[in-house]
Every structure is written in C-alpha cells, then in structure tokens.
C-alpha cells in the first residue's frame with residue numbers, strides 16, 4: 001500500500017505507526033511497555049485486552065454539535081426551545097477553531113490510521129478514515145467497522161474522516177460558546193468528525209451512525225437504531241429497535257438464528273443490512289450460562305472497556321465501581337451463527353424494545369399499524385445508567401424512534417421510511433417490555449427470550465388474547481415458555497388499582513409528549529392510537 005501522507009489533512013510531523021494494523025500488531029501496540037494512563041491495555045484471563053476510558057465512560061450528548069451551513073441549515077433537525085434534542089448548531093467559524101485544536105494535537109505524534117466501511121451495502125456504504133493517537137482506539141474501530149478486503153484497502157478513498165484528539169481540550173470553550181472542554185463535532189458538508197477530550201469509543205461508533213442517519217433517509221433508505229437477525233436459511237428477518245441497554249444485542253444474539261447485526265441497520269429495496277462489522281455488548285453482570293454466545297465472543301481480539309480486572313487478569317463482571325456501562329467490542333465473526341454478508345431480505349417482524357421503569361407496559365403487546373407509528377415516534381423507554389453522562393439510574397424518557405440522540409432529521413422522516421417498508425412487506429410490529437413490572441424486578445431474560453421465540457415462530461399469532469385498558473394493547477394470555485402470570489401486568493401487582501394509578505400517570509406522559517407531533521393532520525390522526533385517559 002502506498003504510504004499515507006497525513007499532510008493532506010493538515011497533520012504535519014507525525015509518524016503513522018500503523019495504517020490498518022493487523023490484530024497481532026494492535027495487541028502488541030496496546031500492551032507494549034511505556035504506555036501511560038488510559039493508553040494501557042491489560043490482558044485478561046479470557047484473552048481479551050481490557051482498557052479504561054478515563055472520565056468518559058459513556059457518550060456526552062451535551063457536547064455534540066453539527067456545523068450549520070448552507071447545506072445543513074434546512075435539512076438537520078436542530079434543537080429548539082419547543083423540542084430539545086442533541087443537534088446543537090456550531091458555526092463554521094467555531095468548527096475551524098475546534099478542528100485546529102484537533103489537528104494541533106495530532107501533529108508531531110505517533111498515530112494510527114484505520115480505514116473501514118460503515119454500511120454492508122456497497123452502493124450506499126460510507127468509507128471512513130479514523131486518525132487516532134491511542135492504539136486501543138484503533139483496535140475499537142477495527143472491531144466495530146466493516147473491515148475492507150486487501151484489494152479494497154488498496155483503492156480506499158475516504159468519504160468521511162474522523163480526527164480523534166481525545167487527549168486535547170477545548171480550553172477556551174466559554175469564549176467559543178461551547179458547553180465544556182469536550183467537543184464532538186460533525187461537518188456534514190466537508191464530511192468530517194472531530195472528537196476532543198473524550199476517550200469513549202462509542203463517540204466514533206455512534207458518530208458514524210448519526211451520519212448514516214443523515215445521508216440515507218435523504219436517499220429513501222430507512223436508517224434504524226436496531227439489531228437484526230434471520231432464520232438459518234437467511235429468511236424471515238426480524239429487527240429489534242431499542243435505546244441503549246434495552247436488549248438489542250442480548251436478544252438478537254440467539255443460537256437458533258443468524259445474527260445480521262446488533263445495533264445499526266439500513267432497510268432498502270433489497271432488504272435489511274448492517275452498518276457495522278462488529279458488536280458492542282454491555283457486560284455488566286454478564287453470565288456465562290444465560291448469555292453463552294456473548295461470553296464466548298470475549299476472547300483474543302475482543303476489547304473490554306472499564307471492566308474490573310485483577311493484577312492476575314481475573315475479571316469481575318459484577319463490579320460497577322467504574323461504570324455500569326462496562327462493554328466489550330468484538331468483530332461480528334466472534335459469534336458462531338452469523339448471516340453471511342450481514343444483509344437479509346426485508347423484515348417480517350419489527351420489535352420495539354422498551355425497558356419500562358414504571359412497570360406499566362405488558363411484557364409483549366401486538367400492535368396495530370397506527371399503534372406502530374404512535375409508539376415508534378414516542379420511543380418510550382428508560383435510559384439505563386451509564387451510557388450517557390449524568391444518567392445514574394433508570395430514567396423514563398421519550399426517545400423518538402428509540403434513538404433520538406442519533407437522529408439528524410426530523411423523527412417523522414424515519415417513521416415515514418419505516419412505515420413504507422413495513423407496508424410494502426406486510427411486516428408486523430410488537431412492543432416488548434424488557435424492563436420492570438409490579439414485582440419491582442426486571443422481567444427475566446428467560447421470559448423475554450420466550451416472548452421473542454413466540455413472535456418469531458408465529459406462536460403469538462395463535463395465542464388467545466385480551467385488551468389492556470387505557471392503552472388498548474392486545475396481549476396474549478398464554479405463551480409457550482413464558483410465565484403466564486406476567487403477561488397481564490396488572491397481575492404482577494398486589495392490587496390492580498396500583499397498576500391503574502401508574503398507568504394513568506404514564507398515559508398522561510405519553511399524551512403530553514405526543515403533542516409535538518399534532519401540528520399536522522397525519523400526527524393528529526395518530527392520537528387515537530395512543531393511550532386514552
């Protein structure tokens with residue numbers, strides 16, 4: 001491969017230690033002598049290396065900016081007083097300043113450069129070049145993005161460049177009108193991302209997802225915060241939407257099915273395709289018996305983050321003293337049953353995962369088409385501790401399309417694309433509560449897996465059903481492999497009246513949240529599909 005010249009990016013005096021390093025080389029670099037602080041990788045008993053990411057162990061949405069220019073000003077869904085989101089505008093002037101900070105940090109250094117694809121579909125994939133200072137950051141993106149073939153690397157022309165200056169700070173952030181010394185900024189026109197003062201790998205992964213969420217729907221392709229799998233013949237695709245920690249990775253990793261991907265997908269006329277080349281699983285309290293596939297994926301080349309590891313390499317998955325958002329990234333082929341090419345025909349089943357901290361939602365509801373749109377736009381769930389800074393306990397939230405933090409266009413755009421694809425392919429939707437019920441405990445993974453099995457096998461369509469008041473949810477009254485007494489959430493309370501009180505409160509929250517969609521006829525028409533007081 002021709003030697004990479006970084007001066008084209010304004011980075012001078014730097015040595016590229018490795019351009020597209022092998023796993024061998026990554027291991028050697030991240031465990032070599034002389035590394036300091038959070039650069040240090042520690043080998044663990046499972047063969048995977050563990051790293052600590054410093055103060056930032058989750059994303060930093062308050063520090064996310066999009067450059068507002070001629071192209072983006074009328075397309076991006078900007079934060080506003082009426083509807084706050086994480087798309088904070090940045091002027092071109094400030095962009096040049098933060099980019100200069102990043103470039104200065106990357107000058108006269110030893111750097112790693114990794115080229116990867118975002119998107120399994122060759123026609124619409126984005127070729128991304130990551131320029132980083134820390135060896136394990138190169139390892140993280142090697143795990144998470146689609147690894148080009150040797151031939152593709154020869155001809156690699158980046159569509160997008162990421163400058164990771166995690167060691168730098170925006171000292172004059174106040175003068176620049178920014179929120180803190182940390183900055184995660186995107187320029188959708190020059191197609192660049194700048195990261196300053198956070199080491200959390202999720203900023204690179206979810207950053208490129210945000211960009212796919214910008215470019216793809218503008219081309220008529222659905223871009224979705226969901227996991228996906230299919231049957232062993234590569235058919236009967238199912239997708240699982242959900243905010244962080246609701247079970248996308250856990251539930252899509254299913255020994256009976258082939259994994260397409262665990263977090264970010266597109267849906268075009270050919271079907272569903274993964275954006276990524278790896279998975280990023282939560283490992284807090286990871287249990288070998290109940291999640292063997294994820295556990296077995298943790299071996300050499302997987303990269304653990306913020307996990308407690310003793311000097312002899314022994315792992316304590318139960319320890320959350322650093323963060324609850326302990327993670328492992330691994331290339332997708334660490335899972336045995338994967339769908340070749342990471343794409344499959346159009347989805348037949350669409351599952352919305354919601355971790356309800358109030359204990360109101362049934363563990364599974366069969367949605368009507370109007371309810372599908374209503375609950376997709378509402379995106380009700382709980383933010384679980386750790387993935388975002390400042391969230392320390394399950395916090396109820398309405399996260400549009402189950403991924404508001406990553407939406408660059410208005411939520412209705414994503415809903416339209418999803419509905420178009422679902423209608424064309426006769427797909428059905430289900431709302432699955434992976435959170436709490438009246439027992440005060442989280443619904444067991446075992447019961448949730450039973451529910452998912454019943455959806456995927458079609459058993460749920462044969463089950464007797466009843467309607468749940470206020471929400472008018474159709475729920476099964478019995479399902480094979482699932483504890484019958486949890487199917488109607490009222491039965492999990494000592495008195496049904498306790499459920500009713502909480503349900504009224506939640507219904508009112510839904511109604512209040514949905515008001516922002518009712519300024520047009522389409523939105524108004526959906527109100528009837530939502531909860532009624």
Ligand SMILES: Nc1ncnc2c1ncn2[C@@H]1O[C@H](COP(=O)(O)OP(=O)(O)O)[C@@H](O)[C@H]1O
Nearest residue numbers: 244245246247248249250282434443444445448
């Ligand atoms: N009923 C349940 N369904 C799914 N996950 C559950 C359930 N109960 C507890 N969990 C835990 O919740 C977490 C889900 O995380 P994960 O699958 O990584 O979510 P996501 O991929 O959506 O971010 C895991 O730690 C899992 O063990």
Ligand SMILES: C=C(OP(=O)(O)O)C(=O)O
Nearest residue numbers: 059202243244245263387
């Ligand atoms: C990695 C993240 O999300 P998820 O838990 O959905 O994988 C994240 O939001 O930073």
Ligand SMILES: [Mn+2]
Nearest residue numbers: 248249263280
């Ligand atoms: Mn996940």
